[in-house]
Amino acid sequence: MILYDNGIIKLDYNPATDILEVAYPDLVGYMLPEIKNSIDTLVDFLISYDVKRMLLDSSRTTIAVSQEESREITVYLVAGLTKTRMQKLARLQSESVAVENTASNNVSHIKQQGLLPFPLENFNNKAEAVEWLIG
Template identity: 60%
Template sequence: METNLPRTQMVLFDNSIIRLDYNPATDILEVEYPDLHDYLLSEIKRSIDTLLDTVRSYYVKRLLLDSTRTIISVGDEESREIATYLAAGLARTRVQKVARVQSPSTTVETTAQHSIRHIQEAQALPFQLQNFSSKTLAMEWLASNF
């Protein structure tokens, strides 16, 4: 007899660029931040549009961006453009907290930090944004009360 509780995580979307895992019990949507390659930029934007549509449809308030496996082969400008596109889209949703799990790659992390700093200087974000060194810490922060 199976005694495990049913898994509450739902895969809402999955393609070669992003996967959206949603847990309705915690209202946390998990997404692995996509690899950034020149030839994928238009597909990445379409996948971000799908992410934003999903956030709106499910009224998601908590988002986990996992950058632990992200590979970046584009310049700072292209990376910043994608990050800005995502942040601007999230600003038009009900998202209240975004936790980003940092990459172990110094190169990826440096690029990401430059992009985040640029976004925060360019616009006032209507949601809290925190970086974390582990997924466990990020999930604890997201699950904590507002």
């Protein structure tokens, strides 16, 4: 069931599996304030629905910001997720090598900083990601 869709992010919740599927937005400089507002909305829904598993779909994401700006959004997202009861986060990878390099650097940064209190796994296949989230 679609909980929210503002053109930046789309939140699709499956109550049977307790998985919230989120299409990760394109990162474009002028959109960063709206992306942060959308992350706040995402966190509000995670808290309201007490969601414990999330599938972050980055398969179509493009990045048109600096590494620092991308990292800032990632840290902002993870900081918001720590306010929820999130237990597992699966991420669908992009086919873009540049997007994956940026994502890998960001994930390494948040893990080194001790900001990630739940498991995060990357997947190329949605079915495998859902299976891991449920398992």
